[in-house]
Amino acid sequence: MPKVIENVGCPYCGCSCDDVRITVSDDGKDILEVENVCAIGTEIFKHGCSKDRIRLPRMRQPDGSMKDISYEEAIDWTARHLLKAKKPLMYGFGSTNCEGQAAAARVMEIAGGMLDNCATICHGPSFLAIFDNGYPSCTLGEVKNRADVIVYWGSNPAHAHPRHMSRYSIFPRGFFTGKGQKKRTVIVIDPRFTDTANVADYHLQVKQGHDYELFNAFRMVIHGHGKDLPDEVAGIKKETILEVAEIMKNARFGTTFFGMGLTHTDGRNHNIDIAISLTRDLNKISKWTIMAMRGHYNIAGPGVVWSWTFGFPYCLDLTKQNHAHMNPGETSSVDMAMRDEVDMFINIGTDAAAHFPIPAVKQLKKHPWVTIDPSINMASEISDLHIPVCICGVDVGGIVYRMDNVPIQFRKVIEPPEGVMDDETLLNKIADRMEELKAKGEA
Amino acid sequence: MPCLSGKGYICLILSAKIQNSSGVLKNIGFSGDPMKAKKTLNMITQRAVEEGIAMEIGKTSRQYFDACSIIEMNEQDMKELGIMKNTNVRVKSESGEVVVKAVVGRQTCYPGLCHIRQGVWANQVVPPRTQSTGAPQYSGFPVTVEPVPNERLKTALELVQGAVGMWKGDQ
Numbered sequence: 001m002p003k004v005i006e007n008v009g010c011p012y013c014g015c016s017c018d019d020v021r022i023t024v025s026d027d028g029k030d031i032l033e034v035e036n037v038c039a040i041g042t043e044i045f046k047h048g049c050s051k052d053r054i055r056l057p058r059m060r061q062p063d064g065s066m067k068d069i070s071y072e073e074a075i076d077w078t079a080r081h082l083l084k085a086k087k088p089l090m091y092g093f094g095s096t097n098c099e100g101q102a103a104a105a106r107v108m109e110i111a112g113g114m115l116d117n118c119a120t121i122c123h124g125p126s127f128l129a130i131f132d133n134g135y136p137s138c139t140l141g142e143v144k145n146r147a148d149v150i151v152y153w154g155s156n157p158a159h160a161h162p163r164h165m166s167r168y169s170i171f172p173r174g175f176f177t178g179k180g181q182k183k184r185t186v187i188v189i190d191p192r193f194t195d196t197a198n199v200a201d202y203h204l205q206v207k208q209g210h211d212y213e214l215f216n217a218f219r220m221v222i223h224g225h226g227k228d229l230p231d232e233v234a235g236i237k238k239e240t241i242l243e244v245a246e247i248m249k250n251a252r253f254g255t256t257f258f259g260m261g262l263t264h265t266d267g268r269n270h271n272i273d274i275a276i277s278l279t280r281d282l283n284k285i286s287k288w289t290i291m292a293m294r295g296h297y298n299i300a301g302p303g304v305v306w307s308w309t310f311g312f313p314y315c316l317d318l319t320k321q322n323h324a325h326m327n328p329g330e331t332s333s334v335d336m337a338m339r340d341e342v343d344m345f346i347n348i349g350t351d352a353a354a355h356f357p358i359p360a361v362k363q364l365k366k367h368p369w370v371t372i373d374p375s376i377n378m379a380s381e382i383s384d385l386h387i388p389v390c391i392c393g394v395d396v397g398g399i400v401y402r403m404d405n406v407p408i409q410f411r412k413v414i415e416p417p418e419g420v421m422d423d424e425t426l427l428n429k430i431a432d433r434m435e436e437l438k439a440k441g442e443a
Numbered sequence: 444m445p446c447l448s449g450k451g452y453i454c455l456i457l458s459a460k461i462q463n464s465s466g467v468l469k470n471i472g473f474s475g476d477p478m479k480a481k482k483t484l485n486m487i488t489q490r491a492v493e494e495g496i497a498m499e500i501g502k503t504s505r506q507y508f509d510a511c512s513i514i515e516m517n518e519q520d521m522k523e524l525g526i527m528k529n530t531n532v533r534v535k536s537e538s539g540e541v542v543v544k545a546v547v548g549r550q551t552c553y554p555g556l557c558h559i560r561q562g563v564w565a566n567q568v569v570p571p572r573t574q575s576t577g578a579p580q581y582s583g584f585p586v587t588v589e590p591v592p593n594e595r596l597k598t599a600l601e602l603v604q605g606a607v608g609m610w611k612g613d614q
Contacts, residue, residue, distance in 0.1 A: 012495070039492065043499035064611060120577040128576060156550075160490040191487070192558065194550045208485055208556055209583040260489060264581035268574050295490075315577055332577025354502055354563045354599070357571040357579050358606050359538055365607040377502045378563060378603045 002032055009410035010041040011095060011393030013161045014294035014403035015140075015168070017041070022413045029415055038162035045413075048394030053374065053417045057387040066386065071421060071429075074387050078346070079433035081368050083443035085344035087319060088113035089364075091120070091333045092350035092372075094296035095391075097398025097410065100423030101298075101305045104348065106431045108318050110438075114342060115316040116333045117302040118295065118350055124328060125263040126292045127303070127313055129272035136279050138255065138289040139404045140167075145174035149251035151187045153275065154211065154261020155293040158195035164293075169257070170199065176253075185247055189214065190261060202244055209266045210234035214241075215274040221245035222281040251286050259293040291404060297393070298400035304407075337363045346370045349423065353378035372426065389423050396422040484520060484557045486536070487582040488565035491550075502563070502599050511562035512596050514588065515548030520555065530592040534559070534568055536584055541567035541602070542594045557588065563599040567606075 008020040022045065023033040031049045034042050047053075057074035058066035082088050090108050093101050094117070101117075108115040119127060143150075150169045157164035165171060173180040188200035189211070197203040206214050217233040220226060221242060229238045248254060256279060262271040275290060282288035294300050303313035310316055310324035315332045317325040329335055333352075336342050337360040345364045347353070353361050354377065361382075371383040380386040390396035395416035399407050416422070421429075437443045497506035514534060516526070526532055532545045534557075541564050552558055559565040561581075570580040597605070604610040 012499075040495040040499055043496050047499055047501075064609060116577075121579060121581075124577045156489060159492040159495070162492060162495075191556055192550050192552055205553060208487060261487075261582065263578055265487075265583040266574070266580075268576045268578060328577040329573065329575030332573065334571055334577060334579050335573055335575070338571050351502065353603050355561070355566065357538065357569040358567050358603075360571050360579075361566075361603065362606055375501065378599060381503075381600060382604060382607050382609055 002026060003028075005411065005413050008413055009297070009393050009400065009408055010037050011044055011297045011391065011400075011410065012038070012041045013164075013297060014299065015161050015164050016297040016400055016402040016408055017163055017167060018408050024414055031414060040162060044391070045394060047375065048391050049414055053420070054376065054386070054388035055417050055420055057385060060384045071387070071419070071426070074385060075426070075429045075433050077385060078370055078387070079430050079437060080443075081344055081370075082107070082111040082113070082430070083434055083437060085111070085113065085368070087342050088344035088346065089116065089333060089336060089342040090114070090346040090348060091116045091352060092118060092348040093302045094118040094299050094350045096301070096349035096423050097298060097392040097396070097400060098301045098305050098407075099398050100349070100392075100427060101302045102309065103424045103427035103431065105306060105309050107427050107434070108316075109321060110431055110434045112319045112321045113344075114331060114333075114336065115306070115318055116331075117314050118299050119303060119314045120328070120332050121334060121355065122260065122295050122299070123263055123292045124314060124332065125269035126258075126272045128269035128328065129276060132269070133273050133276040134280075135276065136283065136289055137291050137404065139406055140291075140402065142253075142289070143255045143291075144168050144172045144177070146176050146253040147255045148177065148183060149185045149187070149247060149254035151189065151248075151254065151256040152196055152200075153189045153256055153258045154263075155257055155259025156190065156194045156196045157257070157293065158199070160259065160295065161293060164257075165196070165199070169255070187244055187247070202240070202247075204236050204240065204244065207235035211262055211265070211271050212267050212274055215271070215278050217241050218245050218248070219274070219278050219281055222249065222278070222285070248282055248288070249285055251282075251288065254282065254286060254288040256288070256290045257293050258290065260295075294403035297402075300401035300403060300405050301399070304401050304405060334360045340366065342367065344368045344370075346372065347379040347383065348372040351377040351379045353382050372423065387426060388420055389426055390416045390420055392423070395420075398424075482520075482524060482587065483585045484516070484588055485555055486534070486557050486559065486568070486584055486586040488559050488561050488569060489582070491560045494560045494562055498562070507562070508596075508598060511560045511599070512543050512564045513546050513548075513560070514543045515550070515552055515558040516545055516588070517552050517554045517556065518547055520557070520588075521545060521547070524588055524590065526588070526590045527592070530590060531594050531596060532588050533591045533594065534586050534588050536568035536570060536586045538570045539567045542591060542596055544596065545588070557586070563602050567602060
């Protein structure tokens with residue numbers, strides 16, 4: 001009899017939906033059906049039970065081809081190269097459970113290297129603003145049950161977080177929001193007329209890169225200087241700003257969700273900084289919260305795990321081995337790559353070759369490159385060593401942190417391909433091997 | 444890398460556009476500095492659900508190629524630059540260039556703004572400057588776009604392996 005597993009977590013975006021239903025085959029090896037999951041999540045579960053999964057580590061040969069090797073050889077090669085390197089960098093963790101992230105911290109502490117996660121190219125600037133200005137946030141449950149005004153600023157959940165609007169923000173009927181969408185006002189601020197803007201009550205088509213000015217305009221209105229606004233700010237008419245500010249002021253409970261539209265453009269952390277200031281201003285007259293639209297299902301995880309381990313969420317310099325240090329710009333992956341400062345690169349649970357600007361990829365490729373990932377991707381196809389691992393949420397469980405920093409226990413739904421290790425086991429074996437080599441004096 | 448302060452940078456782009464609104468309709472060549480080009484667009488790169496689905500199918504798949512090797516532009520800009528819909532164009536920035544297919548797209552851009560979906564093609568032109576935050580300039584950088592209807596689109600693997608000297612032709 002096929003078995004139905006309820007309340008499974010989806011390993012795609014920061015929504016970390018945990019209401020997925022999976023039907024698995026008798027032998028526990030195949031996924032027959034997935035329910036309550038978006039189109040992207042469906043593909044992950046489909047890929048998880050694919051017969052084409054890589055089962056053995058692959059080493060690049062002098063002729064450019066890849067040759068299967070054993071896990072033991074791969075672990076030894078990685079351990080030796082990590083010990084040999086002066087400043088190795090391990091980057092990724094968008095698709096890894098917290099157990100793997102903790103094991104990675106152990107590896108890089110022994111190796112004396114740099115440890116960074118995908119936040120460095122996503123919500124890193126948000127972290128900087130949060131350090132400076134605080135984070136008046138809430139959980140997604142509170143949004144569902146209380147929020148009557150929703151702002152999406154520089155984020156497009158219809159595409160990047162497909163179930164965000166239906167599960168948490170616009171459409172669900174919560175405890176104090178029994179009428180769902182009918183009683184909610186949705187404001188989308190985006191330079192493009194996105195599919196999210198299409199379902200909004202107000203779309204403010206801000207001039208790209210001018211968000212800071214628009215935030216400032218809203219703050220002016222909240223502080224009682226609305227009449228002094230110029231006729232237009234950042235492409236938005238004064239009347240529209242006054243109208244939307246009035247809605248914000250009269251909200252019973254408002255939430256601003258912000259995304260890459262703010263962190264990737266000019267101003268970076270300053271855009272988030274002023275967004276937080278606006279939230280604080282609004283809290284004098286109403287109740288407002290703010291939340292980063294984290295991209296991956298557990299990208300909040302490394303921030304939490306490494307903060308309690310080392311005191312910093314990303315851009316960690318562990319080269320001193322007895323204390324950690326963080327200084328984005330100096331210790332951030334792309335900046336280090338551009339200065340050619342790292343002499344070994346481990347890409348884990350991400351694809352730096354596809355998602356870093358290509359000049360940074362060229363610099364990193366000058367040195368040994370290891371990819372730890374279940375799939376064939378751009379990073380695996382240029383790496384010297386590709387080590388396949390289990391897919392968290394599919395064939396290995398673990399703790400993940402949702403975008404609102406709520407931890408969720410993800411489940412294993414099928415058996416992994418025979419012999420394939422999970423991130424935690426693999427990384428701990430690499431750490432053990434490094435300790436062994438150090439004890440023997442071979443490093 | 445040149446580090447230009449945020450807002451002034453955008454003003455430069457806008458002023459370049461105003462100066463050029465008086466006549467020359469077609470972009471005629473590019474000398475390496477986007478600021479000197481005849482018409483400069485402001486490029487952003489963001490996620491799309493098609494890209495997300497294709498990425499999970501696989502980055503070497505046809506779906507990923509179709510989802511990410513396109514640039515979404517405003518129709519007015521396409522007319523001014525002499526670009527036909529669904530034809531190939533060369534996008535150049537301060538840090539690289541890439542050939543993609545020009546489309547209008549459902550999620551429209553206002554004139555002067557263009558968008559390549561997050562992924563391999565976009566990252567051929569994304570400047571790696573980070574304003575000391577670690578996050579590259581994925582959104583809001585100047586590019587020129589010129590029609591090259593006879594140029595071939597490269598696959599993701601060809602672009603990435605080609606950039607690091609590992610591409611050996613179709614294997």
